[in-house]
Amino acid sequence: MVRTICVALAGLSFLAACATVPQDAEPPVSGEGPCDAxxxxxxxxxxxxxxxxxxxxxxxGAREFRWIPPNSAVTMDYRSTRLNVEYDENTVVTAIRCG
Structure with a gap:
């Protein structure tokens, strides 16, 4: 029974990987939403x-804010209302971008 469930779940994950994206879809670009860095x-x-x-x-003009410390993992979700500020080991800002 457990093996059958595992095989079914593996098949579903394979099908999800085959999903298509419309050709006219473009990833969001910083500054196109409510945030302009x-x-x-x-x-x-x-x-x-x-x-x-x-x-x-x-x-x-951002509505959300996120500090990104050095050597940190962050989520890759794009939020047009969020400002991301990266800083280094000396707490000096190294990058500012929306998303």
Whole structure:
């Protein structure tokens, strides 16, 4: 019984991998949604602080914020309302992008 269930689940996962994506579908690009990181690029190179986060949110128009520490794994889900700010071991901002 357990073997039958495992085989069925393996077959379903194989079929899911065969799903097609419409040819006209394009991945979202930063700045096309409610968040536009271009205005916040002047903050790159500054120390990562709560004040910087607030300023970056205001400049970008983002509704959500995410710090990305060095050597961190993050989810790959795209959110057009989220601002991502990466920083290095010295807490200096290295990148600002939407998504």
């Amino acid at each position: 271009s205005a916040a690029q002047g903050l790159v190179g500054q120390r990562a602080t709560q004040n910087l986060a607030a300023e970056a949110m205001e400049l970008s």
